[in-house]
Amino acid sequence: MSACPDKEALLHGLLDGELDAVNAQAFEAHLKTCAGCAAAFTELQGLKARVGAPGVAWRAPDALRQRIEAMTAPAPPPRRTLRKAAPWAVSGVFAAIAASLAVMVAQPIAIAGLEDELVASHVRSTLAEHLVDVQTSDRHVVKPWFNGRIDFAPPVIDLVDQGFPLAGGRLDYIDHRVVAALVYRHNRHVVNLFVWPAKPGGAEPATIARGGYSVVHWTERGLEFWAVSDIEAKDLASFERAFQAHAPS
Template sequence: MNCESSRRLLPLYFDGELDPADSRAFEAHLDGCAACRQALAELEALRARLRDPAMRYAAPAALRGRLAAAMPAARPRARAWAALAASWLAAALLGAGAAGLWHDRQQGLRAQAGLTRDLFASHWRALAAASPVDVVSSDRHTVKPWFAGKVAESPPVRDFAAQGFPLAGGRIDYVGSARVPVLVYRHGGHLIDVFVLAAPPAGLPRQARMQGYGLRVLALDHAAAAVVSDMDEAELDRFARLLAQGGEPPPSR
C-alpha cells in the first residue's frame, strides 16, 4: 500500500468502516510512514477538540429569560393534568411508530453506505496491488472460463476495444462478505472495474461519487453490474451505456 491509496482509505479507517484485511494493510503502512501517521493524528486531534466541553456555549441569561417569558402561562392544575396525560399518550404512540420507522430507515441507509464504500475500497485496493487483475487477457474467451469454479456463475464478458475500452482481464474480489467476479477494462490511463453482482442490492444508489471516483449501477443480462472508475462523468456514463447494451449501438429512432 502506498501513500496515495492510504490517504483514500484514511477516512474509512478513522470511522471504523474498513474490513479487517484492509485495516491490517493500512496499519502496516502506518508503521513505516510518518506522513500518514501525522494525518491520522490530526484527525484524532480534531475529533478531541470538537468533543471538548469548552467548545460548547450556554445561551445568555437574557435570551433564556425571553424564551421563558414567551411560554404560555400555566393553566389550572386539573385541566392541565388531563391535557398533559392525553398529550403524553399521543406522543408515546407517535414516538413508538416514528422510532420504528427511523430505525428501519437508518439501518437501510447504513447498509447502502457500507456497500457503496466496499465497492470504492475494493477498487482502491486493486489500484494499490501489484496487479489489478488475476487473469491478464484481452480475449473474452480466455477471461470467462477462468471464473469457472471460482464463483457461482461465470459473468458475461464483452470486449469494447473498438469503442476505446479494451478488456484487460479479471479477478475475484469481495463486496461485503460476498465473493464476486470483477471484469477489468482500460480507457487511456484509467482503470475500470466492473463488479458483477447476482442481483442489485436493495438500496444501492444508481450512481455515486467519492474522492474523485465514480460509481454506476446497471442491469447486466440476468445480473447487475457496479462500475467504478476515476473517469469523468461523461466517459463513465458512455461506458455504462455500452455495457448495458452489450456493445451494440443504440437503436435508431
C-alpha cells in the same frame, strides 16, 4: 561401496527422526560397522543440508499476502460507519490507501458502506499490483477462467471499439462474498466492473461520485453491476451504455 539393500527404510527413517529408540540405537550400531551404510548416510545428510538450505524454500510474494489478509479480514459490523481502521490499512504498505480513505472519511457525506468498499477495492487493485488474475484482452479466455471459481457467469465482453479495451479479470471479495471483477482500460485509467448475483430488493441504479471516484450501478439479468473508476462520471456512464448495448441478451 553401497548401503545394505535391506536397510534403506532404516537409513531414511534415522535421517528423518522417524525411528523409535530401539530401532534407532540398533541401526546406529550398524552404521559403526558397515562402511557402505555409513557412507550412504553421510551422503544423505549432506543432501538434506543442501535441500534445507536457506533460500531453497519459496516465500509468498507480498502482494499475495496482502490479498489473502484482506480476504480473511474480520467482517465489519453490519451497520458500520466508514472503515476507519480496515485491517489491511494497518500494514505500512497500505498507508497510501489509508490516506485515501482518510480523505473520504473527512468528507461530510452520508455513509454507504458498499460503495466505500467498492472504491477501496478499486484503489487497492491499482496500488497492490493485483489488477488482474487473468491478464488478457481475449474474452474467450477470461470467461472460462471464472468457471469453477465463482458460481455465476459474468458476461465478458470486450469494448475496445468503444474505447474500453478489456484488460482481464480478477476475483475480489466484496460485501461478504466472492465477486467477479472485470478490468477495463480507458486511456490510462482503469475501470473495475464488479459483478455478482443480484439479491431481491437490491440497490437502485445510480451514478455516484465519491472522493474523486465515480461509481455506476445497474442490474441486468439477475446480476448486479458496479463500475468503479477515477474517470469522469460522464465517461463512466458511457461505459455503462456501451456495456449494456453489447451485453449478450
